Amino acid sequence: MKLYIGGAYQGQEELARQENPAAEIFPDFHEAIRKAVLAEGQDPRTFAEQFCEEHPEAVVTANEVGAGVVPMAAEDRAFREAVGRVLCVIAGKAEQVTRCTCGIGVRIK
Amino acid sequence: MIVLVTGGSGCGKSTWAEKLMDSLQQDRRVYIATMQVYDEESRQRVKRHREQRADKHFRTIECEKDLDSAEIPEGSSVLLEDLVNLTANEMFDNGEVSRIVPALRRLASRCSHLVMVTNDLFSDGEEYSTSVQEYLRCLAEINRQAAEMADCVAEVVYSVPVALKGELPCV
Numbered sequence: 001m002k003l004y005i006g007g008a009y010q011g012q013e014e015l016a017r018q019e020n021p022a023a024e025i026f027p028d029f030h031e032a033i034r035k036a037v038l039a040e041g042q043d044p045r046t047f048a049e050q051f052c053e054e055h056p057e058a059v060v061t062a063n064e065v066g067a068g069v070v071p072m073a074a075e076d077r078a079f080r081e082a083v084g085r086v087l088c089v090i091a092g093k094a095e096q097v098t099r100c101t102c103g104i105g106v107r108i109k
Numbered sequence: 110m111i112v113l114v115t116g117g118s119g120c121g122k123s124t125w126a127e128k129l130m131d132s133l134q135q136d137r138r139v140y141i142a143t144m145q146v147y148d149e150e151s152r153q154r155v156k157r158h159r160e161q162r163a164d165k166h167f168r169t170i171e172c173e174k175d176l177d178s179a180e181i182p183e184g185s186s187v188l189l190e191d192l193v194n195l196t197a198n199e200m201f202d203n204g205e206v207s208r209i210v211p212a213l214r215r216l217a218s219r220c221s222h223l224v225m226v227t228n229d230l231f232s233d234g235e236e237y238s239t240s241v242q243e244y245l246r247c248l249a250e251i252n253r254q255a256a257e258m259a260d261c262v263a264e265v266v267y268s269v270p271v272a273l274k275g276e277l278p279c280v
Contacts, residue, residue: 005267007232064266066117068233069241074150077118084119088268097269109269 001052003094004061004105005087011103013061019105020059029062029090030083037082038075044082048089060090064099110278111217112224113255116265125265126188126224127162128280133222134186140167141179141187143194145202158190174204176212184221191226192255196248201240206247210254217258227252229264 002020004012013027026032036042051058065083091097097109112129116122130138140162146152159169167188172179174195181187189195192209199206217223231249236242256262261275270277 003267064117066120067229067231068117069230069235069237069245070118077150080117081119084117084121084267088119088121088124091267091269097267099266108266108271 001056001090001094002059002096002098003087003091004059004098004100005064006100008063010100012063012098012100012105015098015100015103015105016059016061023057023059024055026055026058026060029060029087030065033062033083033086034079037086038079044085045089048086051086052090052093060094062087110222110261111259112222112278113252113259113262113274114224114226114265115229115252115262115273117229120265121268122226122228122265123158123161123190125263125268125270125280126190126226127165129224129278130167130186130188130222131165132278132280133224135166137182137185137221138165138167139181139185139187139220140169141172141176141181141189142169143173143189143191143198145173145194145198174198174202176209176216179216181216181219183219185219186222187216187220187224189216189223189225191228192251193228193230193248196251197244200244200247206251209251213251213255213258225255225259227255 004016006012016025036047037044066080071077098105098107114122114126144151146155170179198204199209262273263270263277264273
């Protein structure tokens with residue numbers, strides 16, 4: 001499993017596709033997390049562990065959403081928390097984590 | 110050793126900081142908790158953090174402001190969580206922001222290890238009210254001073270520590 005993260009529109013998905021042409025890519029995973037945790041009420045850890053078990057070879061790309069002033073709306077805070085919890089699990093299991101800025105990847109794990 | 114841990118919200122800063130504490134010193138571990146508990150969400154956050162460190166033998170000291178008032182035995186290994194709340198409490202709850210950095214220095218000189226947690230609040234590009242902008246400016250200055258004091262500054266990115274200063278300690 002590999003994880004590519006970065007701020008919005010930093011090219012993490014393109015880089016992931018370039019570097020892993022044959023892999024199954026899960027782009028914009030923060031949106032999948034929003035759906036699973038916020039809309040469907042799944043537990044972040046359970047959701048993450050189940051995903052990793054079902055897709056051990058997955059290449060996941062997602063936005064970093066935790067920087068900035070804590071949002072006023074509870075739902076926005078919950079979203080950041082959920083993305084954090086899930087991506088911590090995925091990053092922990094991934095053999096490779098790459099952070100992308102301006103299209104440039106820096107491998108941090 | 111003095112370490113500053115930064116990163117976004119929910120990125121695993123506390124978890125990494127606690128693991129780091131495990132590797133530094135086995136006895137006289139102190140956790141300085143700074144968050145004001147005022148609603149269910151903050152209660153839940155405290156509960157989660159308490160559960161996380163339940164078996165780690167910390168003595169917890171509540172200190173919402175005036176860090177000098179916390180009685181920390183000499184030679185302690187201290188986890189201070191966090192500068193974001195401490196600064197907000199000093200600023201918005203009748204405290205004194207300017208006493209934070211001197212108190213951090215005194216604390217650092219008393220204890221054998223000091224791990225400070227802070228947060229990256231600065232990159233969302235939003236414009237805030239004057240008081241929030243002033244808060245951000247003060248916190249940024251405190252972060253910079255803390256980073257200067259620190260042997261190691263680590264940014265935790267979704268559980269992965271990245272060294273910004275010094276070498277990452279083995280955790």
